[in-house]
Amino acid sequence: MIGLNGATVRFGSRVVLETLSFSVPVGRSLAILGPNGRGKTTALCAMLGFQRLDAGSRLAPPIVGYVPQTGSSNQRLKAVDVAVMGCAARLGLFGQPGPADIDAARAALQRAGALRFADAFFDRLSGGERQLVLLARALAxxxxxxxxxEPGAALDLANQQRLLALLDELRRAQDKAIVFTTHDPNHALAAADDALLLMPDGPALCGPVTEVVTPPHLERLYSVPMRLVELQGMSGTPHRAVLPAFAGARAA
Amino acid sequence: MVTYAGEAVASPTPRRHGRPTLIFIGLVVTLLASILVSLCAGRFSVPVDRALAILWQGLLHPGATPTTIDERIVLLVRAPRVLLAAMAGAGLAVAGTGLQGVFRNPLVSPDILGISQGAAFGGALAIILGIWGLPLIGMVFLLGLAALVGVGFLSRINGRTETVTVILAGLVVGSMFTALVSLLQFIADPNSSLPAIVFWLMGSFSTATWERVLIATPGLLLGTALLWGLRFRLNLLALEETEARSLGVRTEPERWLVFLVVAVIVGSQVAVSGIIGWIGIVIPHAARLLVGHDHRTLLPAAVVLGAAFMVIIDTLARSATSAEIPLGVITALVGAPVFALLLRRYYRERKEQ
Structure with a gap:
């Protein structure tokens, strides 16, 4: 279970979050959507306990598996040595990871599809590969x-696809409470059960993806005309996707 | 839903950092060889087999008083000097490694951050006040820590610590303590405390005795052992603040623990051999090039390399010319160009990111 309860955050006189409440139980996945500067990152930091709340409280286990957009890469470590850091809380100040911890790290790398480059140096990996290793560390x-x-925010389409497929797999395993922020509604459609829309005007909207991630809501959220389309994937499976109509719509 | 997640990304072949065991064997052999050369070389040279025999006898009968001239030179002059140099070099190297990890910055070291200068001021102040022995060591390491605290406060702006501000703050704090030491020397009694301060502060091992070895050993051993215990934690402390905290690291207190340990190490070193610059920055980098960035292999490599480097430098300092060259001259001649190179490389890499 992870979430916020009546959380308010102010930066000076600007209210970034106002009595925001949501909670995600184990087995569900929540996508937090919103335009830049509407408090996605603040909400995330508040959940992790990195952001002081002016009111309300946070709801989180002592250790949360956190996947940053880009990990620190100024230290040249092997991917497996990065993943094994996930065991740090169990090991304590003077603890050293033993064979069992390294096995756990390798299992996490396997689950994240990153076992292939377990012995490669983290700072030499591509952005997509690094994010998989960071995901493995969070799992560990x-x-x-x-x-x-913002998983996948800085990745090309192929790597976004890999990461979202992985997130969807984790969602279906139903053994974690998953929360991710994103600015792309398609990420919510691909890998979330519920969505939280941080509206620019008025209170946040929260509910199942099918009810909340709809063109009228999204148009209010981003001020961009939107269409929901049904696509057939290469294997014939139907996909739902949101199409923003930027300048291209006028040109057509 | 998604059925065609392709395995598209080719994994790069891991670049290996040589074989660590071989590198460690090489480092230890270098250290032992440098110690042996240092015991034998000098204005009074002792043959290798004779030096080994004297050492062996010294180990068998630790209480016996050396009688012959070569026994006295090896056991009373060179052995404590070599041991002190090795321990000081190792201590400065691990202290620098620890600081660079915790600051997430490859350009910091005890002397660049002003810790050594603060420690020196502590010692000089103690001498002026007529304090000797353990309380002197206490003051040395307290003021070393005070210098570090000062740098920490000066360089931390809005909770963030930038490289440039850290180095500039270190410069400011270091210069201030250097000035304070000069002031103390100015007001010190030229007949008693002034020579004591100058003699004590000289960055040199020429004053090494077994007594000084005993003074420095507890702090250096304890500090190095503590950092070794923290080796995995140092990997975590080298991460971004939020990442480290999300993994259960209490970053602030744990950083201060490392700072405290560094102050103990540097204080113990300064107390017996004065300010020795550059080792704390050059050796960790050389060790990183050899064994990589993982503190679990980096710390032992820094210990052995730092010890060997210091012994070699000290041997050069006392035997290259008829007079003794100040240590600081040699370490700066080696260290300054290396630091300049690192600085350029650091900012070039930052620009590329």
Missing amino acids: TGSPALVLD
């Missing part, structure tokens, strides 16, 4: 909660 914490900061 063994936390029942997983929080991802």
Whole structure:
């Protein structure tokens, strides 16, 4: 279980979050959507306990599996040595990871589809590969909660696809409470059960993806005309996707 | 839903950092060889087999008083000097490694951050006040820590610590303590405390005795052992603040623990051999090039390399010319160009990111 309860955050006189409440139980996945500067990252930091709340409280296990957009890469470590850091909370100040911890790290890398480059140096990996290793590290914490900061935001389409497929797999396993922020509604359609829309005007909208991620809501959220389309994937499976109509719509 | 998640990304072949075991064997052999050379070389040279025999006898009968001239030179002059140099070099190297990890910055070291200068001021102040022995060591390491605290406060702006501000703050704090030491020397009694301060502060091992070895050993051993215990934690402390905290690291207190340990190490070193610059920055980088960035292999490599480097430098300092060259001259001649290179490389890499 992870979430916020009546959380308010102010930066000076600007109210970034106002009595925001939501909670994600184990087995569900929540996507937090919103335009830039509407408090996605603030909400995420508040959940993780990195952001002081002016009112309200947070709801989180002691350790949360956190996947940052880009990990620190100024230290040249092997991917497996990065993943094994997930065990740090169990090991304590003077603890050293033993064979069991390294096995756990490798299992997490396997689950994240990153075992192939377990012995490669983290700072030499591509952005997509790094994010998989960071996901493995979050899984290695063994936390029942997983929080991802704009997964795939800096990745090309192929790597976004890989990451979202993986998130969807984790969602279907139903053994974690998953929260991720994103600015792309299609990410919510691909890998979330519920969505939280941080509206620019008025209170946030929260509910199942099918009810909340709809063109009228999204148009209010981003001020961009939107259409919901049904597509057939290469294997014939139907997909739902949101299409923003930027300048191209006028040209057509 | 998604059925065609392709395995599209080719994994790069891992670049290996050589074989760590071989590198460690090489480092230890270098250290032992440098110690042996240092015991034998000098204005009074002792043959290798004779030096080994004297050492062996010294180990068998630790209480016996050396009688012959070569026994006295090896056991009373060179052995404590070599041991002190090795321990000081190792201590400065691990202290630098720890600081660079915790600051997430490859350009910091005890002397660049002003810790050594603060420690020196502590010692000089103690001498002026007539304090000797353990309380002197206490003051040395307290003021070393105070210098570090000062740098920490000066360089931390809005909760963030930038490289440039850290180095500039270190410069400011270091210069201030250097000035304070000069002031103390100015007001010190030229007949008693002034020579004591100058003699004590000289960045040199020429004053090494077994007594000084005993003074420095507890702090250096304890500090190094503590950092070794923290080796995995140092990997975590080298991460971004939020990442480290999300993994259960209490970053603030744990950083201060490392700072405290560094102050103990540097204080113990300064107390017996004065300010020795550059080792704390050059050796960790050389060790990183050899064994990589994982503190679990980096710390032991820094210990052995730091010890060997210091012994070699000290041997050069006392035997290259008829007079003894100040240590600081040699370490700066080696260290400054290396630091300049690192600085350029650091900012070039930052620009590329």
